[in-house]
Amino acid sequence: MAWRFKASKYKNAAVKFPKREELISELPVSSISQSLGNHIKASSKYIVFNTDIGKKTFLSLMLVHWKVKYSYFNYFVNDFDFSPFDDYLLATGSIDNTVKIWLLPEESGSSENLTSAEVTLPSQERKVENVLWHTTAEGLLAASTHKTVKVFDVKQSKEVYSLEHNDLIQSLSWSGNGQFLVTSCKDTKLRLFDPRSSTVAQLKRILQLHDARNIENILCSSFYDVSTSVLIPLYDNDTGMLFLAGKGDGRITYLEVNEQAPYLVENNVERTDQIKGVCLIPKRGVDVMQGEVNRLLVLAQNSIIPAPVIIPRKTYRDYHADLFPDTPTGHPSLTSEQWLQGENKELSLMSLDPYKRPKIESRRGEMFSDNPSMSSTPSSPISTSSNNTSVANSVNNTSKENTPDKQRSQRTGKNRIFLSSRWIKFGQGVRATKFRHLRSCILHRSEHIENIRHLDRTVPGESDFFHANRLRCVVPIEGGGGSVSVIELANKGKLPNTDVPMIQNGSKVTDYVFDPFDDSRLVVCCDDARIRVWRIPEGGLTENVEEPEMVLRGHTEKLYFAKFHPMAKDLLVTAAYHIKLKFWDLSDGSEVMEITDHPDQIFCCAWSPCGKYLATVCKDGQLRIYDPRNSLQAIRSGPSHQGTRGARCGWALNGKYIYTSGFSKSSVREIILYDSNDLSEKIANGTQDTSPSILIPFYDEDSSTVFLTGRGDRQIFAYEISTEHPHLFPLATSSFGTIHQALSYQTKDKCNVRDVEFATAWRLTKTTIEPIVFNIPRVKKEFFQDDLFPDTKVTWEPVLSCSDWLQGQDGHQRKISLKPDDMETLTSQPVLEKKPNKYESFNQDTYKSDDQKKEELLSAMTNKLELHDDPLPQDLTEGVDEDEWVRWYFYLYLKGSK
Numbered sequence: 001m002a003w004r005f006k007a008s009k010y011k012n013a014a015v016k017f018p019k020r021e022e023l024i025s026e027l028p029v030s031s032i033s034q035s036l037g038n039h040i041k042a043s044s045k046y047i048v049f050n051t052d053i054g055k056k057t058f059l060s061l062m063l064v065h066w067k068v069k070y071s072y073f074n075y076f077v078n079d080f081d082f083s084p085f086d087d088y089l090l091a092t093g094s095i096d097n098t099v100k101i102w103l104l105p106e107e108s109g110s111s112e113n114l115t116s117a118e119v120t121l122p123s124q125e126r127k128v129e130n131v132l133w134h135t136t137a138e139g140l141l142a143a144s145t146h147k148t149v150k151v152f153d154v155k156q157s158k159e160v161y162s163l164e165h166n167d168l169i170q171s172l173s174w175s176g177n178g179q180f181l182v183t184s185c186k187d188t189k190l191r192l193f194d195p196r197s198s199t200v201a202q203l204k205r206i207l208q209l210h211d212a213r214n215i216e217n218i219l220c221s222s223f224y225d226v227s228t229s230v231l232i233p234l235y236d237n238d239t240g241m242l243f244l245a246g247k248g249d250g251r252i253t254y255l256e257v258n259e260q261a262p263y264l265v266e267n268n269v270e271r272t273d274q275i276k277g278v279c280l281i282p283k284r285g286v287d288v289m290q291g292e293v294n295r296l297l298v299l300a301q302n303s304i305i306p307a308p309v310i311i312p313r314k315t316y317r318d319y320h321a322d323l324f325p326d327t328p329t330g331h332p333s334l335t336s337e338q339w340l341q342g343e344n345k346e347l348s349l350m351s352l353d354p355y356k357r358p359k360i361e362s363r364r365g366e367m368f369s370d371n372p373s374m375s376s377t378p379s380s381p382i383s384t385s386s387n388n389t390s391v392a393n394s395v396n397n398t399s400k401e402n403t404p405d406k407q408r409s410q411r412t413g414k415n416r417i418f419l420s421s422r423w424i425k426f427g428q429g430v431r432a433t434k435f436r437h438l439r440s441c442i443l444h445r446s447e448h449i450e451n452i453r454h455l456d457r458t459v460p461g462e463s464d465f466f467h468a469n470r471l472r473c474v475v476p477i478e479g480g481g482g483s484v485s486v487i488e489l490a491n492k493g494k495l496p497n498t499d500v501p502m503i504q505n506g507s508k509v510t511d512y513v514f515d516p517f518d519d520s521r522l523v524v525c526c527d528d529a530r531i532r533v534w535r536i537p538e539g540g541l542t543e544n545v546e547e548p549e550m551v552l553r554g555h556t557e558k559l560y561f562a563k564f565h566p567m568a569k570d571l572l573v574t575a576a577y578h579i580k581l582k583f584w585d586l587s588d589g590s591e592v593m594e595i596t597d598h599p600d601q602i603f604c605c606a607w608s609p610c611g612k613y614l615a616t617v618c619k620d621g622q623l624r625i626y627d628p629r630n631s632l633q634a635i636r637s638g639p640s641h642q643g644t645r646g647a648r649c650g651w652a653l654n655g656k657y658i659y660t661s662g663f664s665k666s667s668v669r670e671i672i673l674y675d676s677n678d679l680s681e682k683i684a685n686g687t688q689d690t691s692p693s694i695l696i697p698f699y700d701e702d703s704s705t706v707f708l709t710g711r712g713d714r715q716i717f718a719y720e721i722s723t724e725h726p727h728l729f730p731l732a733t734s735s736f737g738t739i740h741q742a743l744s745y746q747t748k749d750k751c752n753v754r755d756v757e758f759a760t761a762w763r764l765t766k767t768t769i770e771p772i773v774f775n776i777p778r779v780k781k782e783f784f785q786d787d788l789f790p791d792t793k794v795t796w797e798p799v800l801s802c803s804d805w806l807q808g809q810d811g812h813q814r815k816i817s818l819k820p821d822d823m824e825t826l827t828s829q830p831v832l833e834k835k836p837n838k839y840e841s842f843n844q845d846t847y848k849s850d851d852q853k854k855e856e857l858l859s860a861m862t863n864k865l866e867l868h869d870d871p872l873p874q875d876l877t878e879g880v881d882e883d884e885w886v887r888w889y890f891y892l893y894l895k896g897s898k
Contacts, residue, residue: 037079039277093128638679
């Protein structure tokens with residue numbers, strides 16, 4: 001009879017060996033064969049393996065970035081093991097009879113060799129063959145020397161148990177809950193110890209599966225092969241996956257352990273190079289968004305082969321929760337003292353879902369601290385140079401969140417974000433977000449403005465090139481005189497072939513911007529160092545205009561850009577070639593302030609949402625924050641882009657973060673995220689491509705989404721910025737059939753919330769101006785999606801005047817709801833219960849074993865065949881012969897057949 005069992009979702013798991021060029025190669029791997037150790041181990045930070053370099057027989061390299069960096073131990077190491085609760089804590093057992101505990105540095109590959117151990121345990125009589133940390137209790141270590149296994153309390157550096165054998169001990173393993181210790185011995189016997197009660201069960205050595213409740217009950221026995229090499233079993237308790245590999249073999253066997261017969265199912269065998277050692281990395285280091293449930297590291301002749309174990313799925317865009325049961329957090333559940341006193345406790349678990357995954361802080365060296373803590377200590381707020389006030393606290397107004405963990409910032413800053421592929425290579429994958437599947441759509445051609453003629457595409461890169469307000473837009477026109485055309489957005493369709501009315505500045509235009517609080521006022525910067533303020537008549541231009549309303553003089557070199565204050569009316573800031581920032585009051589055209597703190601060209605500036613601070617990016621590769629009313633010197637600075645081709649900056653999450661877009665030293669476009677309270681560390685750093693145009697950002701505060709595109713691009717990239725690691729979450733990329741010159745985004749009240757539009761923009765091409773909408777696919781569009789549309793700020797109304805701001809006043813923009821009066825909110829509707837899947841292959845609540853099904857079937861058959869003592873109907877009828885009953889039944893039969 002064929003075995004019948006529940007189909008496993010891990011059945012088709014496959015080990016994916018990389019190409020040769022993707023290996024960690026050219027390594028001096030040791031050729032030693034007498035050691036009983038595994039020769040390679042890994043934490044989520046380091047890989048360690050044996051090597052031969054003279055008398056130096058130990059090598060370490062970094063795990064996360066796969067960048068080879070060497071650190072040597074100057075003695076022969078037989079075995080080693082990483083603590084399950086501290087990625088930097090390494091135990092080694094060596095040929096000189098010593099067991100040492102090493103606290104590895106946070107930065108792998110320091111130039112100095114590691115010579116000083118954190119703890120040296122009492123010297124043994126013979127060389128140490130195996131070392132293994134306890135699975136649940138922190139600070140307990142098992143080590144074997146010839147015929148003896150000893151259990152040590154590392155923190156107190158003392159031996160607590162000694163377990164004797166009849167011959168050489170070949171391997172050790174703790175049970176999942178840490179209660180038992182199993183050993184394999186050269187005398188062909190397998191022993192199971194409870195060290196605290198000194199009991200042992202002896203069994204023959206063979207590949208077997210035993211019932212832990214009755215160790216003598218052999219559930220399954222399997223013959224592997226006749227090789228003499230040591231067989232290394234690697235078991236994943238989360239998924240039940242078991243990998244078998246022998247030293248000197250060239251294959252890895254993958255089996256699955258089930259709770260019911262057949263208990264061991266061999267799924268596949270993968271061929272690889274000759275194996276010197278093999279290990280599994282911690283579950284916290286796998287890429288869950290690529291279906292990677294485990295990752296093997298195979299130590300070969302002169303290389304390390306990373307081999308991810310992938311579960312095939314149709315798509316990896318979403319997190320497959322069925323593949324990833326909760327896994328240990330990496331924190332101990334017991335102290336060594338608690339375990340020695342007889343306590344047992346299961347490990348705390350966490351979800352690997354990037355959206356739900358808790359932030360696990362580093363526990364490096366915490367076991368040796370006087371007051372170990374399970375939670376991280378928040379970093380102290382950073383004060384300004386003028387008044388010892390935290391920048392982040394002031395910027396966020398009501399938020400007093402602390403800065404991110406420094407170590408986490410260093411770690412994430414070295415990873416890469418691939419915008420074009422829409423995924424993040426952080427090892428943790430991509431978080432689910434409401435805006436992830438945003439869709440962009442160019443509206444119908446009847447909504448376009450066509451026949452743009454003589455577009456000037458030589459405007460300097462410091463300019464955003466294209467600006468539109470609620471009524472009109474402005475585009476540069478090629479030719480002499482520095483002309484710009486002001487087009488009414490209401491005049492959709494084809495523009496006349498004749499020249500349209502223009503504003504003539506008399507000098508080449510370098511930048512232009514509309515007043516956010518006055519749709520009729522336009523500020524134009526020119527290369528003659530003059531700022532011209534124009535007044536657009538109601539209904540638009542009817543003829544060419546040559547005389548501005550106001551001319552601002554103060555700069556002596558070509559102007560770069562102009563920015564309005566987000567709250568104060570008439571407050572304008574400009575920058576010029578002579579590396580000065582000037583502040584202007586447009587109510588009377590006076591200069592009110594000047595910053596001369598920059599040593600080189602200023603690429604861009606951006607006001608904080610609260611209007612107190614100003615951020616700038618400079619050609620000297622520095623990002624700076626100013627509090628102009630209190631100091632004309634930067635109150636905070638940090639390294640920015642190394643490229644000198646231009647940059648942009650902006651604020652996010654109510655001023656908590658600052659993002660910049662620019663170029664790397666190799667001219668690759670990149671985006672960097674900083675904590676506004678500490679610019680010295682990059683929270684996230686991503687690269688995109690080598691396009692020559694600057695990525696111009698636009699940040700939508702309500703959705704925490706930043707859109708990025710460059711002049712001449714065909715795509716718009718989008719990210720959600722979050723306080724959760726890794727902080728930058730890529731959203732769907734919008735692609736178009738033609739290139740565009742620039743985009744200008746509209747205020748939030750222009751969005752059609754009935755179609756779930758959360759952003760709108762005008763797209764300028766070489767000859768057209770096209771409206772674009774960004775929406776979220778939703779099913780129940782008849783309801784107002786209040787989870788997507790919080791109350792929005794009224795950014796088109798001023799809060800205070802320029803003089804009020806200069807006197808130290810701060811304002812707050814009022815908020816309005818975008819909900820139409822005739823729509824009900826989505827969250828007010830009752831939540832319908834999820835319908836069961838019609839074709840669910842396995843349901844834990846309704847699943848029945850074969851024995852249960854058999855019992856139900858037998859019960860049903862017994863009920864149908866049950867004998868009754870009740871008399872038959874004919875026995876109760878008097879005066880009717882048997883022949884009459886026969887004829888009557890025959891009549892009924894014939895009638896039924898008809």
